[in-house]
Amino acid sequence: MRLSTRLLSNYCAFLKTKPNPMKIAERYKAFIDYFSEHMPQAETELHYQNPYELIVAVILSAQCTDKRVNLITPALFERYPDVEALAEASPEDILEFIRSCSYPNNKAKHLAGMARKVRDDFNGRIPDRLEELTSLPGVGRKTANVILSVAYKIPAMAVDTHVFRVAARLGLTRGAKTPYETEMQLIRYIPDDKMNLAHHWLILHGRYVCHARKPDCDHCGIRSLCRHCEKKK
Numbered sequence: 001m002r003l004s005t006r007l008l009s010n011y012c013a014f015l016k017t018k019p020n021p022m023k024i025a026e027r028y029k030a031f032i033d034y035f036s037e038h039m040p041q042a043e044t045e046l047h048y049q050n051p052y053e054l055i056v057a058v059i060l061s062a063q064c065t066d067k068r069v070n071l072i073t074p075a076l077f078e079r080y081p082d083v084e085a086l087a088e089a090s091p092e093d094i095l096e097f098i099r100s101c102s103y104p105n106n107k108a109k110h111l112a113g114m115a116r117k118v119r120d121d122f123n124g125r126i127p128d129r130l131e132e133l134t135s136l137p138g139v140g141r142k143t144a145n146v147i148l149s150v151a152y153k154i155p156a157m158a159v160d161t162h163v164f165r166v167a168a169r170l171g172l173t174r175g176a177k178t179p180y181e182t183e184m185q186l187i188r189y190i191p192d193d194k195m196n197l198a199h200h201w202l203i204l205h206g207r208y209v210c211h212a213r214k215p216d217c218d219h220c221g222i223r224s225l226c227r228h229c230e231k232k233k
């Protein structure tokens with residue numbers, strides 16, 4: 001029996017939007033195998049000693065380079081060594097230390113508000129639950145996931161611009177339109193014990209090889225599994 005044109009076209013659309021689970025699973029396996037071998041250690045480039053310093057650094061890093069944040073935080077942490085000290089500071093006090101990063105006024109307000117809420121609502125401890133973290137000023141889902149994974153070693157996938165772009169180019173995500181959709185697709189296939197490493201693999205690959213405007217495909221070790229390159233052939 002011949003398929004009707006409409007049925008055939010619906011089936012083709014289905015194939016385009018629903019990747020073969022084996023194929024995508026193989027792609028994830030190749031991604032994990034490659035980076036496990038070539039980048040077995042991967043961690044944040046932000047300098048921090050504890051969850052308090054990490055959350056401050058991550059809030060400062062929005063739309064700013066880690067290098068710039070690392071220049072700012074030593075003096076900031078010397079003046080405000082813990083949540084209690086920062087909670088006593090006004091946004092204007094904090095602004096003096098962070099003027100050289102992007103959006104300093106907003107970030108100074110967020111840091112002051114975050115420290116006060118942590119002091120008043122969480123006994124001075126940076127929370128380790130997503131809902132509690134995202135209740136803090138200046139802390140969105142991405143920042144909260146960084147704190148969970150980096151400070152508390154809880155499997156979580158923080159999706160920044162690098163993770164979003166590289167995951168899509170590699171074909172690890174399909175049709176994801178938002179960071180949340182990217183996160184959901186990645187956590188579906190990446191095992192918990194590789195989640196935090198995979199977050200850093202995607203960031204570092206995006207930062208140093210798979211640049212937004214000019215990806216350095218000639219020097220990319222995972223070109224053979226890159227969907228972006230497959231499509232160009």
Ligand code: SF4
Nearest residue numbers: 210215217220223226
């Ligand atoms: S081959 Fe090019 S586009 Fe694909 S992941 Fe590597 S650098 Fe990025």
